[in-house]
Amino acid sequence: MDHPLFSSDGYPTQGVRGRFGRSTGGWLFAIALWLSAVAATPAAAQSAIQDQEERLLKAAFIYNFAKFTRWPRAVQEESPLTLCISGTDALVAELERLDGKRVGGAPLAIRLLQEGGDGSGCQLLYVAESERHRQAQILESLRGEPVLTVSCLSGFAPAGGVIELFREEGRVRFIINLRTARESGLELSSRLLRLGVVLGQQPAP
């Protein structure tokens, strides 16, 4: 409580009649306090806040991907729905907040994979930016597995990832590799396909 404008005896109780703030004194005081405190706070970096906003949005997108995907029956009926995370980046902390959120009937469980661990047994796998160089290896190890892979790494979808998130004109967009999705036995909702950029429209051989 080192703020120069404030100390424990600095509150003008004389100005307060009745229960609270019947006079405007309490109000004015609160407002003055607020203004001074606000003025004393350095303006937070705009870009940091925007980045934060982008990450929260991306987390919400990934939550929605889980919502609008149907896994093969045996996997679909597993509960909880496991979102695994391979590697690390700033989005990971936001994804951890999804833990326990419900997707349809099932709660989401977040699992951080050990270094070098593969994503089998996961329904979703987020490939973080630190895995840039292992991307091909991870995708290869999951080929044909019913795992919805998601990443913000550029070139992820063309390289065989299911969904790649990217930013365009200040909005979050996503690319779907439909061929990989089909080969993995994942059924993506028509809404996802309508809203995303879809690669590999032709049916899988």
Place this chain on the structure above:
Amino acid sequence: MRGRHHLPFLLVLCALSPARAAEGDRLNHFLSLSLEELMAQEITISTHARQTLTEAPAVVSIITADEIKATGATNLMEMLEGVPGLHVRANQFAFRPLPQFRGANATQTLAMVNGVPMRDLMWGFGIFWKGLPVSVVERVEIIRGPGSAMYGADASAGVINVITKTAGRIEGSEVGGRVGSFNSNTAWAQHGGSWRGYEVGFTAELSSSDGHDPYIVADRQTADDPASSLAPASAGYGWRSEDLRLSLAKDDWRLLADYVRHSELEVGLTGGGVLDPLTRASDRRYNVDLLYDNERFGRDWGVNAELRYHHLDYTSGEGFQERPPGYDDGSVTYPDGVINRMRSAENRLALEVSGLYSGLPRHAIRLGAGVTQQDLYSVEQWRTDPDNPTQLVELSDTAAAFAPENARTIQHLYLQDVWSLAETLELTAGARYDHYCDFGDTLNPRLALVWQNSARLTSKLMYGQAFRAPSYQELYASTSYAQPNADLEPERSQTVELAFVYAASRKLQLNMNLFHFRQSGLIKRDVVTGQYVNSGDHAIRGIELEAQWQAARNLRVSGNVTLREQDESSYRTLDEADRDAYVRLDWGFRPGWNWNLQGNWVGERERALTDTRPAASDYLLTDTTLRYAAHRWELAASVRNLFDVAATASTGTSLPYDLPLPGRTLYAELRYQF
């Protein structure tokens, strides 16, 4: 109240704490949005592109479908009780749930479903308003504080906008059913998907209940003519409802069509507080809305357009039985009682076009204009003839009918600018002008300063004016209670608010709102002339404190406390508590399971100045729900009012012992998704 002196400490603590964002709340907001809405979100801290209610410079709460499900609420109105500053008063007439914000009457609440106001011309939310079944609700956006600068009439103390499950918001199919106490039975079905390039949404719910039928020891009749009073007796509150909603969406267009019907509806007690076992009323409401929303209409322009048609009609059936058989008013004896049969219908047609211009750097300017026509017609009435008390006399199309068949036209125009003064400081200034063909003009401005003090703290300082247009009942209708006054002005209000959103840590978020709400020109019956007049003023001040704590991975605790103070006057709203509190616990103790426990405390319900009874008793209601989801099935069991507490809604003096609320109530629910 020593504790309150710590308030400024809290404010300063909040403001001085260093940075990281109020993310949990923001994430929950994003999670409540549909994919399409997420796609439209601009990555910015300001509210430029699409000003949803959440981003609006106001005190906002969001309730999602999942949160509702966890509590076992069966009607949306039960859910609102947990919102700080919001209390749902049970009306003695038909046990109607009336949402009251911040100590004000429900007439100061604007309730909308998908942007359609529920208000009718005569009676408030429709004479047989019964809330909304939870199965159709996708999410609810609630603004505490004034909204007239954007939404027009009635948005004085708060705004509720319910977003239903429409095309593009639901995917797949669900069927479900619920059984419960008072012979309550509900079944629903819903589907969302694509059809020939259209997104399609459909929800249906059918329900019936015998009602909790509270025991009324003494009614108004007991005071007026005890010999003929039916009290003590139970007030029947049974009802049935059908709720059907169909929606289509393609590109920038959406079409919504809703049909809601209540039937076999028992009112229990008349508005005057007399037991009425006779009435079996019904009503129908349907609306068709065509909506166009193109955020990239031009280079710097987004355009919204709405064309809405809304119809409401009702009949009181064989009732209302205003007085029981044998009633003697001193000069006439009514062997069959006093019967008052009423029917009427109204249509509303509304068109609004608005544009959002973002061509000026640092400004987002929204300009909108619209016209609404509301038409009251088919006013029919039959009433017991005092000269021949066994006969009914028709009053339809006479000056004595309860309302004139009359139309009201409203034109409006609004302008709002969201101006980014600095990177973390945003000023919203706006005003709306409404022209009513009956009472004239009203202009309602608002001003809000939103300050991102640090990434942890956001502060908002807000001012707004609002109004409530006089209803047809007040302008034109002669009732047994009051005489109309065609010269009434709208009720007005001014609100000043100071709000803080503070992320104490990643697991704990705290909110605090202070408000001062002053109403003027309140419409009340003059005791001398018996006529409605714009008479007095009433001021309410308060603090709302909220906390959300993610105590552990699977354990969330949230709650709020509201403290209010108001003038001692005859304008004090019925059943409004000066203190209330809510706490909620959600525990996912095993995968697939959730246990919810919630408590609602209501305290210090003083009476209006003219009512000499002691304050209504405080109560604490506890509800608990256990829910289990596996594969495509979901099961839930709920107990509401777990401890069978004898709680009452405070009423006017016509019911001297107030209105008992339901005791312990059990529900079981099953749903299947495919």
